[in-house]
Amino acid sequence: MPQPVAVDAMGGDHGPAETVGGAVTATREHGVPVVLVGRAGEIRRELARHGAVGEVGVVHAEDVVPMAERGAGAVSTAASAISATSSLGVACQLVRQGTVSALVSAGSTGAVVSCAIRGIGRAPNVLRPALAIALPTTAGATVLIDAGATSDPTPEMVAQFALLGASYARLVLGVADPSVGLLSIGSEPGKGNRLTRRAGELLPALPLRFHGNVEGHDVLAGTTDVVVTDGFTGNVVLKNVEGSVRATLSLVARTGAATPEALREVARRYDPETHGGAALLGLTGTVVVAHGASRAATIARACAVARDLADGGVTDRVGDHLAVEPVI
């Protein structure tokens, strides 16, 4: 019996109404054992609706982390506000104790990141965790890492993010030998700010296929399988992609020369609900952050991704190759 995945039942815009359905689908259709963490009464009521009482484990947690905060980067401020008896806090403890292999939450990214760092802890030799997300490109997908976990990394941390991102591309996208591009402002080595110039010196020495620098327009062009950057730039880029796609579709719609169906099809591709969760990599357990608006099907997919990441030992492999000097 494989270890279960914990689902933060109270997280997300829809709470147990969708998270419980997602856990049931994950169990029944993806074969992922799940433990739901949150207010046991509410969870059992939802399980009964699905005729699934007893099929999915339940761990009670009294408190709920408010969804006030949707953005990433709240690492320094939000952590103290998250109680250890919240669904998120209890779920992190289950990961730390090894009772579950991974955590899925549709709670606020900032809250999940800060709670996971403090509640679960970093994997050996990993300096800081990073958030990886697979963005659809015209050709396939590109992993953007760090999409918002660590705002002010050192160059050594960025080099580790590249290793984590390459592992993620292998495990989730199935790319055997992923190429990694360093996001900068010129394609030649040495172009960039202080952080990227130094990171660009470290990356060629690591056991990954380093492409060199890439630029802002390369992210959706699929120039490389992985685009590595700091969590500030990565989060700005992630949201800029979403906003730019939305603005472009709105301008096309305004011309009246495209069918609403065509626009909806493209919009769906970039809907965070469709492209699923972001993985917080570099902790002793796997954490997948699903979008706040996630419905049951997305939660179920996030559970399957979390199980695959945990099974694949994405963090272990990074630890094997930590050629960089730990500086903190």
Place this chain on the structure above:
Amino acid sequence: MPQPVAVDAMGGDHGPAETVGGAVTATREHGVPVVLVGRAGEIRRELARHGAVGEVGVVHAEDVVPMAERGAGAVSTAASAISATSSLGVACQLVRQGTVSALVSAGSTGAVVSCAIRGIGRAPNVLRPALAIALPTTAGATVLIDAGATSDPTPEMVAQFALLGASYARLVLGVADPSVGLLSIGSEPGKGNRLTRRAGELLPALPLRFHGNVEGHDVLAGTTDVVVTDGFTGNVVLKNVEGSVRATLSLVARTGAATPEALREVARRYDPETHGGAALLGLTGTVVVAHGASRAATIARACAVARDLADGGVTDRVGDHLAVEPVI
């Protein structure tokens, strides 16, 4: 007789074939006096084609800066490679001497920025120059500053960029009291990396309408008239917008449900050729960087913008309000 604008005749993908035509149009249609700087023989041949010999001034410069480098951010590496006898070097000297009020170049952004910083020099009290560009939004336009001149600014420099950007929005977009958003990764004050957190403390004290933090998706949504950031993030965002618009249109085209005309109309809006030049603000003279692919009409528009910026004293106004301590 107002002071003329210098045009780097040798800059851009098409060189004198387009820059000279642009200078002629600027003179005849926009009433902007122009001095063309570059190889006098080539320039006169082009002027003759337009029947404009004697209408536009010519200053000879023997050397040409190679167009090898298209990206921004080459400040530290490219400057030494630009000879003082190049068209760019000579044009910068004309600005410094006060012979011309402004410089327009379609040369590589990196080369223009580094040459202008060293050849023209900073305006009084300005710590570092910044590149401002007006991006079309669904509602109108947003000024993105710094789009790539200063990769590692201090928080004080970012605060100055905000003042420069607000002046630019007033002069170029005609917005009486432009709102300014600080690009970050969460809308609440205190969200962001070290640089934006500190800049966010400085901005409310400045004489501008500070909106607070904005995020990546706000850039094209027109949430504020000005979006201020460091030159690294700004350049990544600028190119990410271009790439995201392109990718979205390509995906819509693939559905076959939109007419090519509709897509071309939106593509044109985000074509750097259409939205014109970026202004390098904070120097003792005005510098407008036109896109490398610029044709004559774009060069002419850039000359008019350069004249307006010089007349408007965008840099003088910033100097009036330098409430920040010069740290360098």
